[in-house]
Amino acid sequence: MSDVVRLGMVGLGGWGKNVVRSFAQAQNCQLKYICDASPKSLEQHSKLFPQATPTQDFQAILNDPEIDAVSIVTPAPMHYDMAKAALLAGKHVYVEKPMTLQSDHAQELCELSESLDRKLMVGHLLEYHPVVDMMKKRIDSGEIGDIHYMYCQRLNLGVVRQHENAFWSLAPHDISVILYLFGQEPDGIVASGECFLQPGIEDVVFVNMHFPDGRMAQIHVSWLDPHKERKMVVVGSQKMLVFDDMQASEKLRIFDTSAKVDAGPVNAIQAITLRHGDIVLPRVPATEPLMIETQHFVDAIRNNTTPRSDGRDGLRVVRILEQVDQQLRSLPKTHRIDQARRKVA
Ligand SMILES: NC(=O)c1ccc[n+]([C@@H]2O[C@H](COP(=O)([O-])OP(=O)(O)OC[C@H]3O[C@@H](n4cnc5c(N)ncnc54)[C@H](O)[C@@H]3O)[C@@H](O)[C@H]2O)c1
Structure with missing residues (x-):
């Protein structure tokens, strides 16, 4: 991996627009893709982040070997499938809260990230x-x-x-x-x-x-x-x-x-x-807080440390x-x- 974390951002809705801005400003992070199902949202964000390739295709980001990490800020029912696909593609994953809608899914993501040695971090902003x-x-x-x-x-x-x-x-x-x-x-x-x-x-x-x-x-x-x-x-x-x-x-x-x-x-x-x-x-x-959170994810990847709100933290929250x-x-x-x-x- 290069010294810079190359990131794909998925989901540019109400919350994602804040998260993408924060990753774009994070140190040692290169925003390489912006992805959303809505062409209108993609067009708006392309103007704000011309350095990133716009795409509606999440899989295209996973297929790019240059991508180190993805940030998933889509509706909660999509978190499990997207995070699992990203981990299996060898990417580090930031996923918004709630991590999944079922604790067995959250458990599976934790085990996957651990066995594949990929970072898994949940957006527990506070x-x-x-x-x-x-x-x-x-x-x-x-x-x-x-x-x-x-x-x-x-x-x-x-x-x-x-x-x-x-x-x-x-x-x-x-x-x-x-x-x-x-x-x-x-x-x-x-x-x-x-x-x-x-x-x-x-x-x-x-x-x-x-x-x-x-x-x-x-x-x-x-x-x-x-x-x-x-x-x-x-x-x-x-x-x-x-x-x-x-x-x-x-x-x-x-x-x-x-x-x-x-x-x-x-x-x-x-x-x-x-x-x-x-x-x-x-x-x-x-x-x-969002700047601290996104920088924490980038630093965890670069320094090989466990994020504070890692997958296990996400799992404990989903269990409750x-x-x-x-x-x-x-x-x-x-x-x-x-x-x-x-x-x-
Ligand atoms: N940490 C926080 O403080 C905080 C605050 C608000 C929301 N959230 C979380 O963020 C997540 C998103 O919430 P939101 O309010 O931004 O939702 P939203 O509905 O406003 O945005 C979701 C975006 O995902 C896009 N999307 C849907 N399917 C997609 C696909 N297959 N590929 C690419 N893009 C796709 C939609 O087009 C939309 O732009 C939720 O999990 C929510 O709980 C966290």
Whole structure:
């Protein structure tokens, strides 16, 4: 392989247009192909990236021996087939989240990438967010104390999707960050959700996770909420962290706040001390997470290192998505949409 990673970019839609720009700017990366099924999209992107060969044919990229890696930013149902074909063609693969729609497919891709010695990286963008990076460092240093629990809220009015529920659409990022910060997989998951807008597609989902050492995490996702929220809160025995991604700046607040049970209590209530300290707004680098993520993939190939969000990370996330799905399918539904439709009729 040359010192430069020669890359083919597949999928130039709503998210792909950001990813392609980021790979085009990455150091030691040469954007050699842009690929999309839509001629209109290809034409638009050809003007932006004249150095890349436009094609509608994904296979043409795989057939080119000069290509080292592909970036797959197509709809989720296509990820498995495309990533598998690319690995079998000897290419390193970046694939968007969710890595696949089934955990056996994700497992197969991991095994393929390992046996073929090709990098497989999943677009768990928030693992590359400078705020999450700072949260991880503060947690691992012990500054926050023992982590009791964390919760994530990803709420908005819309975008309502037709082919996946709100959890598959929004929660992969939250799951990946929880697993990254906790360094553990949950030993218990309880999910509830409802379909208020479309039959069989949950627009509101709550998931509670329990971890082997007693920590807890909750994810709340919704397309049916008056507020746009992108929030993660970590509660530790010494300090608490609030990552509010809706803030233009000062996205991370560190609360020097805690509750402690003193030794030798007279009774349980008297023994609890509440401490309200300073609120610190640390300076977080303003680097765009997507630039960090794409550069990380290029560097992993060049330096032969394992990407942070490798295939195994993608597999852990898909396993949780699948478990939540199984629970949601097994819940009795109130069928409020059907009832509402009958009333209208
Ligand atoms: N990491 C993030 O923050 C983030 C954000 C948004 C979306 N995503 C993920 O990115 C992926 C794409 O989402 P999107 O919103 O860009 O979807 P999109 O529908 O806007 O774009 C998909 C593109 O793929 C193209 N395509 C479809 N089949 C193709 C084929 N066979 N060959 C070449 N191109 C083909 C389509 O023409 C379209 O341009 C999804 O997996 C989604 O979950 C990730």
